[in-house]
């Protein structure tokens with residue numbers, strides 16, 4: 001079963017988000033678009049939180065965030081509990097971040113890579129699956145640390 005894809009972008013990433021959304025819809029994915037809807041200047045933070053919270057709350061859901069570099073999106077999304085967001089610019093990392101790190105949000109930089117490269121990365125990222133075993137144990141440690149900090153707060 002294909003995951004639901006929650007997407008978000010700031011003004012710098014809007015065009016790439018729209019491109020990827022069309023591609024994903026043509027491949028049969030269901031998209032939840034959290035905006036933005038134009039190239040008017042906005043703050044990436046708002047979209048990273050909106051996508052992160054939805055991915056964190058819902059089963060069988062993955063997120064894709066696009067800003068100029070992908071950096072602001074990834075930094076902010078990783079503040080949301082349950083989110084493992086990774087900024088990816090190459091195909092090997094796209095595969096590894098799913099297989100080894102079980103990333104649940106993909107961040108892309110529209111001022112760093114071309115639209116077509118973003119689509120190639122997205123396809124690899126969505127095809128790769130977390131490998132489990134020692135990798136799952138490492139991800140579990142990561143999430144246990146987050147949970148321990150939340151309890152103290």
Ligand SMILES: O=C[C@H](O)[C@H](O)[C@H](O)COP(=O)(O)O
Pocket residue numbers: 010012013041044067068069070071072073
């Ligand atoms: O990490 C942040 C992103 O790259 C933003 O897309 C970028 O900072 C936006 O810059 P500006 O508001 O100057 O277009």
